[in-house]
Amino acid sequence: MIPYGRQDIRPEDIEAVVETLQSDYLTQGPKIPEFEAAVAKAAGAPHCVAANSATSALHIACRALDLGPGDLMWTSPITFVASANVGHLCGADVDFVDIEPGTFNLSATALADKLAQAKKAGRLPKIIMPVHMCGQSADMDAIGSLAREFGISVIEDASHAIGGRFGNRPVGDCQHSDITVFSFHPVKIVTTAEGGAATTQDPRLAQRMELFRSHGVTRDETLYEGASHGPWYYQQVELGLNYRMTDLQAALGVAQMARLDEYVARRNALADRYDRLLGDLPLDRPERLDRAYSAFHLYVIRVDGARRRQVFDHLRANGIGANVHYIPVHTQPYWRRFGFDDGQFPVAENYYARAISIPLYPTMSEDDQDTVVRVLTEALA
Known part of the structure; x- marks a missing residue:
């Protein structure tokens, strides 16, 4: 069988994972920030937050933008169900925008028409989530311009698209969006076995995504409500989840990102x-x-x-x-x-x-x- 997709695991990938297995860290260790730095550099964004899947990364991206009950999120109908599910998991209503026939991406023309109707009805979305289907970026110039005109946040679901470019800029630099999310599933461009990451230009959004991926718990005293009780102290300041990537996954990802x-x-x-x-x-x-x-x-x-x-x-x-x-x-x-x-x-x-x-x-x-x-x-x- 010739599969539709297949990961490429080389000796250096195995060596990187074994080296981490023999280190002091298996979960939250030094390989995660190293992997985040590699993704941020490739995407041209200053901030990257790694997660245990792209679905998790999409979820914390929605949470960081305060998507919740009573809000509306729009995405493409041609995508994996995760793109829509994360909006619904935040309690928001979800709707779709039709695609372009040639690129299979969310249509900026259909989006413009739907936004005009939504404005008249007084029911604009809080978030638009275009999906870069097959690895080709949606028309982010047009989508970003519409989002700015109507005051809407944008999350790029770039699960297929790390290493791609739009214009002369890498996918993930967030010039036309608030957050971009990548997938590292085995059949994607590079793999961490399972994993995802979110890039952003906004340090506040990066900080919030870091909180939501780890139970909403922090040791950053600048986020505390009240004083610290000592060097052992931490606070839960948000309702988060355990969406953390392991150091084993990140070690594989660092090796893969080099290629x-x-x-x-x-x-x-x-x-x-x-x-x-x-x-x-x-x-x-x-x-x-x-x-x-x-x-x-x-x-x-x-x-x-x-x-x-x-x-x-x-x-x-x-x-x-x-x-x-x-x-x-x-x-x-x-x-x-x-x-x-x-x-x-x-x-x-x-x-x-x-x-x-x-x-x-x-x-x-x-x-x-x-x-x-x-x-x-x-x-x-």
């Missing part, structure tokens, strides 16, 4: 090759924006919707680990309970009816890629 540019370059080279090899087949390839440099977590093709299942089954039956990313969140049984139904976000639903993710990962050989193209050609014949 970030290599991984993204290889993914782009394979995507370029797919573009050439698939050019004559009856399918749509992903659209690339001139202003964006995608991290290419996924390579999603779109085929005739009436034949999608046939093509998918043929790929799987012949050892190609095709997948579908994603089922529109608003069509999930849980979210239908809140009144969502088919037909509300037609571009997203049309995308889903046609989408297939085909294998793409940095250690993929050209021979394996040729096999994918050959089997896909057979399926479409």
Whole structure:
């Protein structure tokens, strides 16, 4: 089976983890700030807060921006369910904005229309969460401009996109957002086995996210209510959770981050090759924006919707680990309970009816890629 994604673990990664296993720290040790510094540098942001998953990082990002009951959060319907779930876990109402047909990202045009309607209705969102689908940044110039115009906070769900760029700036620098979140799941660009991180320009938001990831407990006396009782003292000043990354995960992440540019370059080279090899087949390839440099977590093709299942089954039956990313969140049984139904976000639903993710990962050989193209050609014949 040629999988749709695969981690790349090298001897230096194993050595880094073993070295940490033999050290004095397994949980909250020196590797976490080292990893946070590496992510912050790659993202071009002054602050980074690591967490045990991207979902956790999205949750503490929402908490840091005071999302709560009575508030509204908007995100893309084409994403993993975590993007919407974290808003609901904060007690907020969640709604969606349809996508662009070529990039699969939240549409700035649809967002502008929906914001104008929401303003008239007196029900603007507190947070917008665009998702950088497949590793290509959404149009953050336009989304950021709209957010500033309407006084809305922005969290970039860049789970797919570390190492990517928008314009001449790295994804994660938060020039058009308050917080950006990355994922380090094994099939993502770099891995910490499981993990996430949030970057921000705002030291106050970084401090709040650090609190929320660790029970709301602090030893920082500047945050105390009242005086310290001694050097052993700590205070719980917020209601937080245990979302901490371990030093083992961070050690792996530090080793992996050293190869970030290599991984993204290889993914782009394979995507370029797919573009050439698939050019004559009856399918749509992903659209690339001139202003964006995608991290290419996924390579999603779109085929005739009436034949999608046939093509998918043929790929799987012949050892190609095709997948579908994603089922529109608003069509999930849980979210239908809140009144969502088919037909509300037609571009997203049309995308889903046609989408297939085909294998793409940095250690993929050209021979394996040729096999994918050959089997896909057979399926479409």
